[in-house]
Amino acid sequence: MANPFIQRATIEDEVRAALAATLRLDAEGIDLDSSIVTDLGATSIDFLDINFRLESTFGIRLATQLLLDHVEEELGEGTAIDKDDKITAAAASLMKRYLGERPGLEAGIFAEEIPAFVTPRVLVKSVEGITDELPEKCTHCGEAAWKSDDGKKVACGACSKPAEYPDGDELTKRWIQAFEQEHHLFGGG
Numbered sequence: 001m002a003n004p005f006i007q008r009a010t011i012e013d014e015v016r017a018a019l020a021a022t023l024r025l026d027a028e029g030i031d032l033d034s035s036i037v038t039d040l041g042a043t044s045i046d047f048l049d050i051n052f053r054l055e056s057t058f059g060i061r062l063a064t065q066l067l068l069d070h071v072e073e074e075l076g077e078g079t080a081i082d083k084d085d086k087i088t089a090a091a092a093s094l095m096k097r098y099l100g101e102r103p104g105l106e107a108g109i110f111a112e113e114i115p116a117f118v119t120p121r122v123l124v125k126s127v128e129g130i131t132d133e134l135p136e137k138c139t140h141c142g143e144a145a146w147k148s149d150d151g152k153k154v155a156c157g158a159c160s161k162p163a164e165y166p167d168g169d170e171l172t173k174r175w176i177q178a179f180e181q182e183h184h185l186f187g188g189g
């Protein structure tokens, strides 16, 4: 279910703002389809900072574990990354679904090349994937009385507690299982 309080445009603005603040860039100039690593110059430490800003803004928890590590955990060791640290054909298909078709995103690239394919749009999708999981009712008091003052954080109108969303790692696991059930590429499911 889409979150009725949080517009995609708001998430896009906040992703630009988080990138701009961390990387000292002009928010207006950030292309949502640029590579956060190659084009915007982010390091892995920067990603932690960017994620933290988005988590604080929306009251969510983004995935902390790499997608391919989740795949290996869910579907078996060696299914996503081979012994030479290259991604398998199944993993490449899954990454394309997750990151979008990008030149060079193919089976056989090194797993460590994957972060270069992450775009601001992927971050928008990650945030939205979580905020879209707003439960029907407050998990604290059971009332269905959500409200939002700023279009970013959602709170209960009855007990005032912030909305509790599933965390990013949990949603990533569900997404991987659903992908495998649909495509049967990893030999599991």
Ligand SMILES: [Zn+2]
Binding pocket: 138, 139, 140, 141, 142, 143, 156, 157, 158, 159, 160, 161
């Ligand atoms: Zn409540």
